[in-house]
Amino acid sequence: MNSESEQMNNHPSIPVTMPSLAPLEEYVELLRGAWSRGILTHNGPLVQQLERDLCKKLGLSSFVAVSNGTIALQMAIKALGLKGEIITTPFTWIATVSAIKWEGCVPIFCDIDPETLNLDPCNIEPLITDRTCAIMPVHVFGNPCDVQSIEDIATGYGLKVIYDGAHAVGSMYRGRSLLECGDITATSLHATKLLNTAEGGGCITGDFELHERLRRIRFFGHDEARDIVEDGFNGKMTEVHAALGIANLKYYDAVLADRKRKYAIYRDALSGVASIRFQSIRSGEANCSYFPVIFTSESEMSKAEEKLKRHDIHPRRYFYPSVNTFGKIVEYQPAPVSEDITRRILCLPLYYGLTDKDLYRTIDILVS
Ligand SMILES: Cc1ncc(COP(=O)(O)O)c(C=O)c1O
Structure with a gap:
């Protein structure tokens, strides 16, 4: 069996997103x-x-x-x-x-x-x-x-x-x-x-x-x-x-359907993970264009981010930090919920070109 680093080298890098492009x-x-x-x-x-x-x-x-x-x-x-x-x-x-x-x-x-x-x-x-x-x-x-x-x-x-x-x-x-x-x-x-x-x-x-x-x-x-x-x-x-x-x-319908399908796969597979919860969405109305996960703490979020990055998978801290804390351009006004959630949220890779294999690999790494 290959070592972990050899296995990782056989996999492509997975960004958080890629543009959907017509031929x-x-x-x-x-x-x-x-x-x-x-x-x-x-x-x-x-x-x-x-x-x-x-x-x-x-x-x-x-x-x-x-x-x-x-x-x-x-x-x-x-x-x-x-x-x-x-x-x-x-x-x-x-x-x-x-x-x-x-x-x-x-x-x-x-x-x-x-x-x-x-x-x-x-x-x-x-x-x-x-x-x-x-x-x-x-x-x-x-x-x-x-x-x-x-x-x-x-x-x-x-x-x-x-x-x-x-x-x-x-x-x-x-x-x-x-x-x-x-x-x-x-x-x-x-x-x-x-x-x-x-x-x-x-x-x-x-x-x-x-x-x-x-x-x-x-x-x-x-x-x-x-x-x-x-x-x-x-x-x-x-x-x-x-x-x-x-x-x-011309490919919009396919891209939208693909996002919704992959969103559902992520959600089903990750729903048992104790350290994760999801954004509550208006089901049937949200476009499911991103897959954000909210961790119980910033350290749980960092652990997951580092684990994924070790496998060349690049989630994104989106949104981070909370915009009310950009002291150089706005006067600080407290927003404790936003400040808390921005510290412990990650968007997982989700895009049209993301293969099911890479989607499941991302899930497997997160649940392991
Ligand atoms: C919530 C939100 N508002 C506004 C914008 C700005 O859009 P644009 O990059 O097209 O200027 C973005 C960009 O990603 C965004 O996420």
């Missing part, structure tokens, strides 16, 4: 059109097609394709003309908070529900002041927030709601796309997301006026007559990125 020739075919037209950007035909195709596939009322998810968040804040404090979650990627700050607003951290990992609506009201203008929750790992409670609070206090739906393509809420919730949802089409354009993102709103404003903001604030009517910037998606999105969208 290269299908992408190149779309690029040929762009080459022959000589149009690479400025709301070209491929961007328009991607927006149409996404609306059809995901059942969206609108989609404004942009250069990345962070810009989509900033555009949402700009389009709603927000000034003042925005209540958001500390259990997120830094982009949620940097978008708020870049738009001149102040992030106010609302602690999370330890089960769903989403902003806990019960913690919102004590944070509302006369400076509060909006709530910006994140659908963490594609798990829908308590949209109804958040909407009730926002309506009661006259606040806007922007969802950070960076993880939420493919998730549902009460029979419709989760991306349709709130005044605006900003999503990401980054390489690591379920559907990707390498870099990219989009804004979704059911309000026609807001939709038109978002389109103008994306294009330097120009209206159709090329007059500058908004405080805009360059948020445009290129044809090269849109082509990748169109090519990948």
Whole structure:
């Protein structure tokens, strides 16, 4: 029998994620059109097609394709003309908070529900002041927030709601796309997301006026007559990125089904492990795009991380650390639940190209 190190060397390295990619020739075919037209950007035909195709596939009322998810968040804040404090979650990627700050607003951290990992609506009201203008929750790992409670609070206090739906393509809420919730949802089409354009993102709103404003903001604030009517910037998606999105969208159903199948395998196999619990998700609605595991302690988490890394398997501490603790960019506001969970959570490898063999190998190492 081979030694442990010899056995390990026979196995490929397993990253936490890999992009889902259409066959290269299908992408190149779309690029040929762009080459022959000589149009690479400025709301070209491929961007328009991607927006149409996404609306059809995901059942969206609108989609404004942009250069990345962070810009989509900033555009949402700009389009709603927000000034003042925005209540958001500390259990997120830094982009949620940097978008708020870049738009001149102040992030106010609302602690999370330890089960769903989403902003806990019960913690919102004590944070509302006369400076509060909006709530910006994140659908963490594609798990829908308590949209109804958040909407009730926002309506009661006259606040806007922007969802950070960076993880939420493919998730549902009460029979419709989760991306349709709130005044605006900003999503990401980054390489690591379920559907990707390498870099990219989009804004979704059911309000026609807001939709038109978002389109103008994306294009330097120009209206159709090329007059500058908004405080805009360059948020445009290129044809090269849109082509990748169109090519990948053909495989979206397969990628989503694959994520759900592998998520279920992980969950079944790991449910007996005493040191692990799972995010509680809205079953049938969450897209299962990540597989986070929450350990009983930081040392249990570190032991598991080291064990996997010894076998060249690379889970990710996501999200870590809690964003309210980034002292160089935000004033510290306590969020004990988020601070606790960020110390002991790991996302396990989950992506379309992950073979069942490598999935089971990851499980075997964790349970051993
Ligand atoms: C929760 C969350 N919000 C926003 C973003 C920013 O998206 P992008 O990388 O497309 O700018 C990310 C990126 O991963 C994210 O995870």
